[in-house]
Amino acid sequence: MNQQRRDFLKKASLGALAGIGAMAGIIPTFALEKTDTSVFSDRPQPGKTRWGMLIDTRNCREGCSECVAACHATHNVPDFGDSKNEVKWIWKSPYEKAFPTSSLQLPSRQLQELDVLTLCNHCAEPPCTKACPTEATFKRWDGIVAMDYHRCIGCRFCMAACPYGSRSFNWQDPRPAISEYSDTYPTRERGVVEKCNFCSERLVKGQQPACVEACPGKAITFGDLNDPASVIRTMLGDNETVQRKPELGTLPSVFYII
Amino acid sequence: MIMISGIVALVLLIAITLFRDDGSTQTGPSELGPAAPVDSSMCIASKEYMQAHHMQVLDKWRHDSVREGNRTHVTPDGRHFDKSLQTCLGCHANNRFFCFMCHQYANVKPTCWNCHLSPMESSK
Amino acid sequence: MIEKALKGNRAYWAWVALLLVLIVSGLSAWGRQLSLGLGVTGMGRDISWGLYIAQFTFLVGVAASAVMVVMPYYLHNQKAFSKIVIVGEFLAVSAAAMCMLFILADMGKPQRVLNVLRYPSPHSMVFWDVIVLNGYLMLNLVSGWAVLGAEKKGVAAPSWTKALIYLSIPWAFSIHTVTAFLYAGLPGRHLWLTAVLAPRFLASAFAAGTALLILLSFVLQKSAGFDVGKEARMKLTVICAYAGVANFFLLGTEFFTAFYSNVPSHMHSLQYLFFGLDGHGQFVPLMWLSLLTGLGSVALLLVPRLRSQSRWLIAACSGLVLSIWIDKGVGLIIGGFLPTPLDEIVLYMPTLTEISVTVGIWAIGLLLLTMLLKVAVTVKMQD
Numbered sequence: 001m002n003q004q005r006r007d008f009l010k011k012a013s014l015g016a017l018a019g020i021g022a023m024a025g026i027i028p029t030f031a032l033e034k035t036d037t038s039v040f041s042d043r044p045q046p047g048k049t050r051w052g053m054l055i056d057t058r059n060c061r062e063g064c065s066e067c068v069a070a071c072h073a074t075h076n077v078p079d080f081g082d083s084k085n086e087v088k089w090i091w092k093s094p095y096e097k098a099f100p101t102s103s104l105q106l107p108s109r110q111l112q113e114l115d116v117l118t119l120c121n122h123c124a125e126p127p128c129t130k131a132c133p134t135e136a137t138f139k140r141w142d143g144i145v146a147m148d149y150h151r152c153i154g155c156r157f158c159m160a161a162c163p164y165g166s167r168s169f170n171w172q173d174p175r176p177a178i179s180e181y182s183d184t185y186p187t188r189e190r191g192v193v194e195k196c197n198f199c200s201e202r203l204v205k206g207q208q209p210a211c212v213e214a215c216p217g218k219a220i221t222f223g224d225l226n227d228p229a230s231v232i233r234t235m236l237g238d239n240e241t242v243q244r245k246p247e248l249g250t251l252p253s254v255f256y257i258i
Numbered sequence: 259m260i261m262i263s264g265i266v267a268l269v270l271l272i273a274i275t276l277f278r279d280d281g282s283t284q285t286g287p288s289e290l291g292p293a294a295p296v297d298s299s300m301c302i303a304s305k306e307y308m309q310a311h312h313m314q315v316l317d318k319w320r321h322d323s324v325r326e327g328n329r330t331h332v333t334p335d336g337r338h339f340d341k342s343l344q345t346c347l348g349c350h351a352n353n354r355f356f357c358f359m360c361h362q363y364a365n366v367k368p369t370c371w372n373c374h375l376s377p378m379e380s381s382k
Numbered sequence: 383m384i385e386k387a388l389k390g391n392r393a394y395w396a397w398v399a400l401l402l403v404l405i406v407s408g409l410s411a412w413g414r415q416l417s418l419g420l421g422v423t424g425m426g427r428d429i430s431w432g433l434y435i436a437q438f439t440f441l442v443g444v445a446a447s448a449v450m451v452v453m454p455y456y457l458h459n460q461k462a463f464s465k466i467v468i469v470g471e472f473l474a475v476s477a478a479a480m481c482m483l484f485i486l487a488d489m490g491k492p493q494r495v496l497n498v499l500r501y502p503s504p505h506s507m508v509f510w511d512v513i514v515l516n517g518y519l520m521l522n523l524v525s526g527w528a529v530l531g532a533e534k535k536g537v538a539a540p541s542w543t544k545a546l547i548y549l550s551i552p553w554a555f556s557i558h559t560v561t562a563f564l565y566a567g568l569p570g571r572h573l574w575l576t577a578v579l580a581p582r583f584l585a586s587a588f589a590a591g592t593a594l595l596i597l598l599s600f601v602l603q604k605s606a607g608f609d610v611g612k613e614a615r616m617k618l619t620v621i622c623a624y625a626g627v628a629n630f631f632l633l634g635t636e637f638f639t640a641f642y643s644n645v646p647s648h649m650h651s652l653q654y655l656f657f658g659l660d661g662h663g664q665f666v667p668l669m670w671l672s673l674l675t676g677l678g679s680v681a682l683l684l685v686p687r688l689r690s691q692s693r694w695l696i697a698a699c700s701g702l703v704l705s706i707w708i709d710k711g712v713g714l715i716i717g718g719f720l721p722t723p724l725d726e727i728v729l730y731m732p733t734l735t736e737i738s739v740t741v742g743i744w745a746i747g748l749l750l751l752t753m754l755l756k757v758a759v760t761v762k763m764q765d
Contacts, residue, residue, distance in 0.1 A: 017264050249569070
């Protein structure tokens with residue numbers, strides 16, 4: 001390349017850079033805004049809502065799965081009939097599977113036969129939202145770990161990150177596996193991850209989550225953990241509760257009375 | 259050398275632009291009360307505006323309600339609506355072919371109905 | 383220069399034809415996967431990453447291993463590596479390309495892949511992995527090609543290539559560290575939740591990558607008469623041997639911490655992989671094959687009298703690559719998911735579609751490597 005061309009290119013690029021720098025000042029979209037760092041603080045701030053759930057296993061009836069049926073029906077959760085493709089938002093697990101790091105030596109008879117509800121814990125410090133490369137799963141203002149199905153690329157990193165096995169992936173088109181559509185909530189597509197959403201669409205209408213409403217034994221209590229006057233806080237104050245894998249520091253929002 | 263430092267500066271500028279807050283931070287506390295009642299006397303905007311801009315409206319609604327908790331849309335004349343597809347379908351689902359009439363003609367296939375239940379499918 | 387890849391003898395074209403057949407079959411399998419979904423693979427709710435991510439993890443290591451020839455040659459002026467550097471760089475390009483193809487094949491919604499760039503998430507290791515992997519591919523491709531082009535014209539390489547090459551050295555370490563961080567920061571997966579994962583990744587990468595380079599050097603000698611030089615090969619063999627020692631030493635430390643501490647969460651995955659757990663042991667034979675082959679190969683590589691003989695060297699390198707491929711692929715990825723967070727064991731059976739896509743992507747990588755090396759070898763042998 002001859003020297004004059006070289007010089008021209010050098011000056012032109014400098015000019016372009018200067019131009020972009022000037023534009024940055026004039027056109028707002030290019031302005032260098034201060035980053036809002038509150039998105040990086042992951043402990044719920046006092047004063048803001050933090051939704052939580054208390055499951056009283058003493059009132060949870062053996063053989064009953066009304067909560068599962070209600071949740072899966074209202075959210076169009078598909079039933080593929082096999083454990084490989086299974087999609088589940090809430091289900092019952094044996095105590096020693098849900099709490100594998102608790103003491104499992106010489107358990108009581110009650111504990112040996114106990115099934116507990118397992119679902120997304122909506123952690124205050126979720127490893128899954130940290131893992132997501134697109135923030136398709138993110139922690140909402142109200143503590144709910146939300147899924148943005150429009151943005152999810154299906155990489156399943158969040159599934160690897162979740163220490164509780166709460167997340168499911170749509171390995172196939174879910175629609176053929178939905179027996180009856182409910183029009184309270186959309187379906188999902190093949191290729192995205194899904195999980196319990198604490199019924200955020202019902203909360204917006206002032207309703208309790210579907211599982212809470214469906215439970216015949218009133219075993220599930222749902223409320224604002226940040227409100228000291230809420231029913232759930234009162235119950236937490238009056239009862240001894242446990243959480244799943246607390247040693248991992250995830251600060252789950254789901255509590256259990258065993 | 260000048261060119262290389264210039265290119266590095268350009269790359270940094272672009273990187274800073276990309277990394278700045280993209281607006282997905284959560285704003286104030288959400289409204290947890292019941293959603294605004296549907297005012298079905300009129301659509302949220304004129305027919306001409308909606309025909310031209312409904313996709314932008316839906317895109318903004320989607321971002322606001324899923325990611326920001328800002329669920330209430332206020333029209334210029336002060337009416338309140340829930341930012342949800344159900345707001346539209348609440349009225350327009352009377353016509354099973356509401357979206358499809360135009361989209362079929364225009365040969366535009368948005369993927370909404372892969373998940374959302376279309377007027378053709380919902381039980382209404 | 384690319385036109386040099388379009389001239390070859392019968393053996394060359396037969397090899398390319400074979401690769402094309404495998405690629406077409408892989409594409410057709412991928413088409414099936416695109417239309418039916420990832421359910422056509424052996425992955426499921428409990429083992430949500432499988433063969434594809436296993437290949438990705440192994441190949442990131444191979445890509446990073448180019449630094450084992452680039453660093454001695456460019457940073458420490460080890461002139462013996464002059465002929466093998468370009469082979470290493472192009473191997474890195476091919477491996478990095480395969481990595482990205484495996485990620486693409488593994489995604490539930492590949493059409494949304496650009497969301498990773500549209501919504502940058504610096505807290506996510508996958509985000510950084512996408513960036514550094516792409517950057518590394520570009521670095522090696524551009525600098526390797528430019529240096530090769532200069533050599534073809536008989537002039538010195540432009541000075542900016544030096545900057546890119548120096549950058550590629552720490553960058554190589556970073557790509558595999560970031561990949562290790564993908565796994566090592568997840569609190570629920572105890573096989574992965576260890577600080578030693580990143581060093582282990584680097585050690586196994588340098589062992590497998592250099593072994594592959596040595597094997598490649600034999601292939602190039604046989605097929606093109608291109609001799610990288612006995613000194614280069616011997617130096618590389620020593621690097622490979624010590625990297626192999628480091629790899630198995632680190633594996634040993636993992637075993638110690640797990641079994642001496644007796645902490646169930648530390649032990650269970652290793653127990654499942656190597657000894658079986660609760661009557662389940664799908665991978666036990668494979669893991670022992672990997673361990674014994676690997677140890678045997680490293681032992682061979684440490685004996686100067688044996689490693690200087692071609693057939694022992696080839697056997698040892700092949701064994702080491704196989705061993706690390708099993709360990710990093712099947713062992714690490716599948717084993718990381720078992721026992722599940724709810725303490726269960728599930729079987730993983732890759733399907734034909736899944737294997738077909740995997741072989742197809744390997745074939746694409748090999749075709750890219752073949753073409754790049756054809757150019758490199760032709761240029762380097764022109765005088």
